[in-house]
Every structure is written in C-alpha cells, then in structure tokens.
Amino acid sequence: MTVNEAIKKVLFIEIIKGLALTLKHFFTPAVTRQYPLEKREPFPGSRGLNALVRDPQTGKEKCVGCGLCAAMCPSQCIHIYTSEGDDHKKIVDRYEIEVLRCVFCGLCVEACPFGAVALTEHYEYSGFTREEFYYTKERLLDNWDRYMAGDKGRIYFEKFWGPKASDFGMPVKVPSGQETKQ
Ligand code: SF4
Ligand code: SF4
Structure with missing residues (x-):
C-alpha cells in the first residue's frame, strides 16, 4: 500500500x-418527470401502436394483401385473410394484429412495398383483457386516422421508411415488334 x-x-x-x-x-x-402529469413528446419515428395506412384517394386501406409483412414478422402476430373480387383483384377481408405479441421491430413496415402498414408514435394504451389488444382492420385504420393524420403520415414514410415501390418508375411497355437489340 x-x-x-x-x-x-x-x-x-x-x-x-x-x-x-x-x-x-x-x-x-x-x-424525474411526474408522469402522467408531465409528459415528454415522443421522438419522431419512435415505434408505438400499429396502424394500417388509409389511402386518401379511396378512403380504404392501402394494403393489397400480399402477405409480405406477415411473412417477415418474427412474432407471427399479423393475420391476413383475402378473397378474390369480381375483377379478379385481391380483396383484404381481414387484417389483424395481436399487438400484445408485437415486439415493435418495424420489419413489417420495412417489408411492405406500398407503405401500407405503420407504427405510430402512440405508446399510451392499456387494457384489462387480451381481446382489447387484438386489433382488427377497422381498428388499425382508425389508429392511422387518429395518430398519423394529415402530413404526419407522409413525412413518417419519407423520413424513416424508404425507399418504397412508389420511389421507382414502372418499366415502360414497348409495343411488340419495336424492341431494339443492344
Ligand atoms: S413490428 Fe415486428 S413484431 Fe410487430 S407486427 Fe411488425 S413485424 Fe411483427
Ligand atoms: S406487406 Fe403491405 S401490402 Fe402486403 S399485406 Fe402487408 S401491409 Fe398489406
């Protein structure tokens, strides 16, 4: 010593x-903050309650039911049920998320080529039963209207989740017989 x-x-x-x-x-x-009397604004892009994006043009979900998000979800908590419409287009009959099993990894948002599913900044939700956390398509669309309305949703995707399919131009169709060899 x-x-x-x-x-x-x-x-x-x-x-x-x-x-x-x-x-x-x-x-x-x-x-120390005296929560819930004192609250801090969530950080932009933070991952909270799930939502389905509502297409402003059709007023319906943007989702086309391709199932990529469900395939990517590590918790297997996304359930999609589709059927075929009159014009042979896929109809999303049910889109459901078991929010209690979600780990908010964001893989579903990343996998979706259409920007049709989102994680909102809303984190203050609670309930007494498991059923309350089983979110149906209507409830998920409602979450979008509530927490991502207006420009917020657009900025969310532009800033945090790119690129999307819409960022790339579609290949131009050349009439048959007019192709040129390179
Ligand atoms: S955030 Fe992750 S765990 Fe939650 S639904 Fe999406 S892919 Fe599944
Ligand atoms: S990846 Fe997007 S479009 Fe496909 S089922 Fe999921 S939310 Fe719908």
Whole structure:
C-alpha cells in the first residue's frame, strides 16, 4: 500500500467524496418527470401502436394483401385473410394484429412495398383483457386516422421508411415488334 492510499484510507477520503456528491444533488433540480402529469413528446419515428395506412384517394386501406409483412414478422402476430373480387383483384377481408405479441421491430413496415402498414408514435394504451389488444382492420385504420393524420403520415414514410415501390418508375411497355437489340 502506498502512502497516498494509506492517507486516503485513514481520512475516509472516498466516503467524504461520496457524501459531498450526495449533498450537491440536494440542491440541483430533479430530473424525474411526474408522469402522467408531465409528459415528454415522443421522438419522431419512435415505434408505438400499429396502424394500417388509409389511402386518401379511396378512403380504404392501402394494403393489397400480399402477405409480405406477415411473412417477415418474427412474432407471427399479423393475420391476413383475402378473397378474390369480381375483377379478379385481391380483396383484404381481414387484417389483424395481436399487438400484445408485437415486439415493435418495424420489419413489417420495412417489408411492405406500398407503405401500407405503420407504427405510430402512440405508446399510451392499456387494457384489462387480451381481446382489447387484438386489433382488427377497422381498428388499425382508425389508429392511422387518429395518430398519423394529415402530413404526419407522409413525412413518417419519407423520413424513416424508404425507399418504397412508389420511389421507382414502372418499366415502360414497348409495343411488340419495336424492341431494339443492344
Ligand atoms: S413490428 Fe415486428 S413484431 Fe410487430 S407486427 Fe411488425 S413485424 Fe411483427
Ligand atoms: S406487406 Fe403491405 S401490402 Fe402486403 S399485406 Fe402487408 S401491409 Fe398489406
């Protein structure tokens, strides 16, 4: 043991330092927030309650029922049921998420080529039964209307989830017989 260490031990220097630090914090303002009275705005792009994007033009879901999001979901908590419409287009009859099983990884949002599913910034939700956390298509669309209305949804995708299929031009169809060999 060195002389310096011996002096520190005898004079309880480390203990005095610790007490001085505690004393200092008596007179500094507390950083604790009195939640729920005091709330902090969620960080933009933070991953909260799931939502299905409502297409402003049709007023319906943007989802085409391709199932990519469900295939990517590590929790297997997305359930999609589709049928064939009169014009042979796929109809999304049911789109459901078991939110209690969701781990908010964002893979579904990343996988969707149409920007049709989202994680909103809303994190304050609670309930007494499991059923309350089984979100149907209508409830998921409602989440979009509530938490991502207006420009918020557009900015969300532009800023945090690109590129999407809409960022790339569709290949131009050349009439048969007019192709040129390279
Ligand atoms: S955020 Fe992750 S866990 Fe939650 S539904 Fe999407 S893919 Fe599944
Ligand atoms: S990936 Fe997108 S379009 Fe396909 S089923 Fe999921 S939400 Fe719908």
